[in-house]
Amino acid sequence: MLPMELRFARQTALPQLGEEGQERLGEATVLVVGCGALGTHTAEILLRAGVGRLILVDRDLVEVTNLHRVSLFTPADVGRLKADAAAEALLRISPEATVTPHVAHLGPDLAAEIIPGVDLVADGLDNLETRYLVNDVCVKHGIPWIYTAILATYGMTMPILPGAGPCLRCLFPDAPPPGAIPTCAQAGILGPVPPALSALQATAAIQVLAGTPFPPGRLFYLDLWAGRAETTQVERAADCPCCRRRRFEFLANPPRAVSLCGDSVQILPRGRRRLDLQDLAVRLARVGAAQVAGDILLVSIEGVTMTVFRDGRAIVKGVLDPNRAQALYDQYVAG
Structure with missing residues (x-):
């Protein structure tokens, strides 16, 4: 058995995946948008699972407040660009993988350039506006993506499979007004929440890439502090401006x-x-x-x-x- 085959032996032993599923992971390209706690944990899980190529997009710097919930970063990374620091850490874990960092905001031009060429998009974002943009481009080009969001002690995740189920705007038709939703600085983030939701997101991504996705529209909610988990079925909205009417408003008119x-x-x-x-x-x-x-x-x-x-x-x-x-x-x- 070759070393690489040995590395994933426990995973290929799973009947849900097998050698064929593992090969599909190795051939896959995943875009991780955002290199904070959610994005870096998801990227690490996917890399260790055998995804062959990761593209990381983040615009920001590592701050000391990131360290309590981001395992890839150390105090020495404070002040560095998140995408670069994350890429270096991931390549130390799996040097044979391809990890490409982009130090940039994912605006319409970059999204339209990168997303059509990937197999899946994973959500490490901290704002709904950019998620709407990702949703627009993924629906337009038929690229699956996993919506995931966290705050305080809880989070939620839903695989979005264009053409097969609801999109993000079926779940949230319009963005809430500024200040309506507390930020992580206001509400806080419990350290175990990002890895827990990242594990759910990465599992959904692996299922999609292996050809055995979650049923479309299954929204999973998890509150670690309360010990509560809920699953809700989201249906496609009959008048959804994105996946029904195919009006890609955030792609055409992004907020400044x-x-x-x-x-x-x-x-x-x-x-x-x-x-x-x-x-x-x-x-x-x-x-x-x-x-x-x-x-x-x-x-x-x-x-x-x-x-x-x-x-x-x-x-x-x-x-x-x-x-x-x-x-x-x-x-x-x-x-």
Whole structure:
């Protein structure tokens, strides 16, 4: 028996998977969107299960508050780009795999470029707007994806199989208004919740990739603290704007300001840009503190902090109102 065959011997012994299912995993490409707790745990499980290629997309930096729930990151990773740090850690676990990091926000252009070429998308996101975009592209191109979300002590997950069952907008037709749902900074996150929900997400992904998916529309809810698990059957909405009417509104008109987990808002530039961070730092140093660190600019101004990227993106921390974050960006970065 070859070493690789030996590595997955306990898994191929499962009648639900077998050697054929394991081969399908090895040939699969999975996109993991978001490299926080949910995304990194899911990526690690899929990698250890034998998925041959992972694509990681994340726009943010590792923070010390990530460490209590992300097993791939160590204190030495604080301040590094999440996608790069996660990719390096995963390749140490399985050097023969292909792991491709993208340090970027998953906007319409990148989503339309990457998603049609993968076998499945796994959800490691922290906002509903980007999930709606993923849903649009996956439904449009018939790519299965696993919706998964966590908060406080609970989470939920549902495989979305375009054409065979409901999509995300059948479950949540419209995004709630800003502030209607507490963020993880407000409600907290219990450390065991991300790996528990990631295990459910990864299992659903393995089933899809192996050709034996969950029944479409099965929404699984788990509250670890309460010890409660529930399953709900979600049906396709007769008037769903996405999977019925095929109106891909988030692909066509993405929001520029996106509220993130915590007191942060991401601002996306209009069109493609490439900033001269050194020049911007000189200008902003007249009204606040500004320091270039590699490919990012760290700014403290008007009681908030901004992380500005070369492509024009910015993450504004210390702000809950997307409109104020957009105004600060327009005043100090876009202006």
